[in-house]
Structure formats: structure tokens, C-alpha cells
Amino acid sequence: MSKKIILSGIQATGKLTLGNYLGAIDNWVKMQEEYNCYYMIANLHSLTVRNDPETLKNNTLKILAIYIAAGLDPEKNTIFIQSQVKEHAELGWILDCYTYMGELSRMTQFKDKAAKHADNINAGLFTYPALMAADILLYQANLVPVGEDQMQHLEITRDIAERFNKLYGETFVMPEGYVRKSSARIMGLQDPNQKMSKSATNLNDVIFLEDEPDVILKKFKKAVTDSENEVRFNPETKPGVSNLMQIYSSITSKTMQEIEKEFEGHGYGDFKTKVAEAVIEKLEPIQKKYKEILDNPKYLEEIYTKGAESARKLASETLNMVKQKIGIIV
Numbered sequence: 001m002s003k004k005i006i007l008s009g010i011q012a013t014g015k016l017t018l019g020n021y022l023g024a025i026d027n028w029v030k031m032q033e034e035y036n037c038y039y040m041i042a043n044l045h046s047l048t049v050r051n052d053p054e055t056l057k058n059n060t061l062k063i064l065a066i067y068i069a070a071g072l073d074p075e076k077n078t079i080f081i082q083s084q085v086k087e088h089a090e091l092g093w094i095l096d097c098y099t100y101m102g103e104l105s106r107m108t109q110f111k112d113k114a115a116k117h118a119d120n121i122n123a124g125l126f127t128y129p130a131l132m133a134a135d136i137l138l139y140q141a142n143l144v145p146v147g148e149d150q151m152q153h154l155e156i157t158r159d160i161a162e163r164f165n166k167l168y169g170e171t172f173v174m175p176e177g178y179v180r181k182s183s184a185r186i187m188g189l190q191d192p193n194q195k196m197s198k199s200a201t202n203l204n205d206v207i208f209l210e211d212e213p214d215v216i217l218k219k220f221k222k223a224v225t226d227s228e229n230e231v232r233f234n235p236e237t238k239p240g241v242s243n244l245m246q247i248y249s250s251i252t253s254k255t256m257q258e259i260e261k262e263f264e265g266h267g268y269g270d271f272k273t274k275v276a277e278a279v280i281e282k283l284e285p286i287q288k289k290y291k292e293i294l295d296n297p298k299y300l301e302e303i304y305t306k307g308a309e310s311a312r313k314l315a316s317e318t319l320n321m322v323k324q325k326i327g328i329i330v
């Protein structure tokens with residue numbers, strides 16, 4: 001039996017966070033043996049907010065380097081840059097024409113970003129989910145591993161696919177979202193009611209994958225908790241402590257009960273240090289490899305060139321089928 005197909009990606013805007021790592025990349029690494037995986041860098045999606053051109057270019061390569069440093073094997077996976085496979089933009093446009101304004105205006109990411117960038121609520125920001133649907137449907141992906149915040153985009157992808165299939169007959173495979181429970185939504189360290197985000201204004205709220213060990217330790221030590229001094233899982237009443245437990249759990253694979261037991265009778269100071277140490281231990285080898293890879297732009301170019309070639313094969317097959325069905329001369 002042929003392997004099931006996975007597609008996922010990360011926007012090339014800003015520095016990657018521990019949320020991106022635990023919510024996405026770490027899961028991808030675990031899935032690479034079992035599935036036929038396509039992992040991309042969504043640099044076209046990045047254009048929905050203003051970027052300095054040089055920074056966008058650098059971020060694209062940095063994310064590629066993180067993918068490899070974190071353990072994605074370019075021999076086993078197709079790793080590519082979205083803009084280098086032109087089929088994404090083309091199918092994105094086609095799917096725009098099968099996506100309703102009403103659906104798009106319900107997207108929470110659109111509402112959040114529109115509020116944050118009130119001076120630049122561009123059409124791309126609005127139609128963003130149709131391009132994301134194109135990313136997924138071009139590869140006939142069965143599974144899309146993401147953090148919880150992307151599930152709404154996955155649902156609209158399924159609605160678009162279903163609509164298209166109904167109109168033109170079976171065309172797209174219906175993709176399923178895959179969210180790992182322990183890392184579905186890593187929250188901010190200063191505001192544990194908001195997800196940890198690349199665009200946080202308070203830098204103590206977010207662990208960046210490039211943060212040095214002493215910075216990571218400091219940020220965890222400052223993390224907001226509560227006055228109970230008891231390590232117990234309850235996201236409603238103890239969001240700060242519960243978030244630290246989630247982070248610890250997704251790194252060590254320990255259950256919440258095991259973690260509660262481990263820290264019984266210990267204060268928060270000790271607990272925070274242990275969480276920080278676990279994160280540092282996990283990130284240090286990745287950071288070391290990341291620096292080595294970034295120093296080798298030729299190697300990165302080889303990977304993305306080969307990745308785009310391989311991605312184009314399946315993407316062009318799907319796009320041609322779509323065009324034939326809707327009456328666009330191929």
C-alpha cells in the first residue's frame with residue numbers, strides 16, 4: 001500500500017517560536033518515517049503583512065535551516081519553498097473563485113490580523129485561507145499536522161474541497177487535521193491566556209528557537225504562575241502553571257499525573273528551572289546544527305531546488321486535472 005500524504009508549512013514572517021516547534025515541526029519529525037511528507041515554507045502567505053524584502057528572504061532560508069536542524073531529512077521528505085512551485089498561486093486564484101466572502105469573514109486569524117494591521121487590511125489577508133487550501137489540495141494530502149489555531153483554516157479547506165468535488169466529481173482528497181494534544185496550543189509565558197506568537201510585543205512572553213540558554217532560563221523564571229505554589233494541571237484556574245506543564249509534557253512525554261507527582265512538595269522556582277532545562281536540552285543540538293547549516297547556503301539551495309522539482313510533479317498533475325474539469329485550456 002502506498003504511504004499516506006502529509007502537507008504542512010510555516011509562514012516566513014518573524015522568528016520561529018517554541019510554539020511553532022512543539023505545535024508543528026516536532027510532530028513532523030516524528031511522522032516522516034510513516035508518511036510521504038511535503039513540508040513547505042509559506043513565503044507567499046508572508047506577503048499579507050509588510051516585510052522588509054531582505055528579511056523575508058533571510059527568514060525563508062532560516063526556516064529551511066530549522067527544518068533540517070530539527071531532524072527533517074531532505075532525502076525522506078519533500079522540503080520546498082511555496083513560491084518556487086507556481087501551481088500554488090495558480091490554484092490559489094482558482095479556489096478564490098470557489099470560496100465565499102461570508103466564509104472568509106468568519107476566520108478568526110483574519111479578524112485578529114486585521115485588528116493588528118488596521119492600516120493594511122489587504123485582499124490577500126482576506127483570501128489567505130484559499131491559498132492555504134491550494135497548498136494542501138495540490139498534494140492530495142490526507143493529513144495536515146498543525147497547531148490548534150490553524151484548524152479553522154483546515155475546516156474551510158475541507159468545505160472548498162467538498163464544494164469543488166460536488167460540482168465537478170471526485171477531484172480532491174479530503175484532508176484531515178492532526179493536532180497533538182499536549183502541544184496543540186502553547187501559550188505565552190507572560191499572558192497564558194493568549195497563544196505564544198511570533199509577533200508578541202513583550203519578548204518575555206515568547207521563547208524563540210534562536211534564544212540562548214541563559215535567555216531561555218530567564219524567560220521561564222519570569223513566567224507568570226499563581227499564588228498556590230502547587231504544580232497541578234487546570235488550564236481554567238491555573239493557566240500559567242498548566243502551560244508550563246504542557247511544554248514539559250510535550251518534551252518529556254510525561255503525563256500530567258506523572259508531572260504532578262514529580263513536583264509534589266516542590267516550589268514553582270524548582271519547577272520552572274526544570275522546564276527551562278528540558279527546553280534548553282532539546283533546543284541546544286538543534287541550534288548548533290542550525291548555525292552550521294545556515295553557514296552553508298549552497299547546501300540550502302540544493303535542498304530547496306530539489307524539493308521544488310519534486311513538489312512540482314504532483315502539484316502540476318493536480319492543477320492540470322482541475323483545469324480540465326473547469327474548462328481552462330491546459
Ligand code: TYM
Pocket residue numbers: 007008009010011012019020021022023024042045131132135136144145146147148149150153183184185186187195196197
Ligand atoms: P504559522 O506560520 O502561524 O504557524 C506554523 C505552525 O505552528 C503552529 N503554531 C503553534 N502551535 C502550538 N502553539 C502555538 N503557540 C503555536 N503557534 C504556531 C501553527 O498551528 C502551525 O501549524 N497558515 C499557516 C501556514 C500555512 C500552512 C499551509 C499550514 C500555509 N499553508 C498549509 C498547513 C498547511 C500559518 O500561518 O502557520
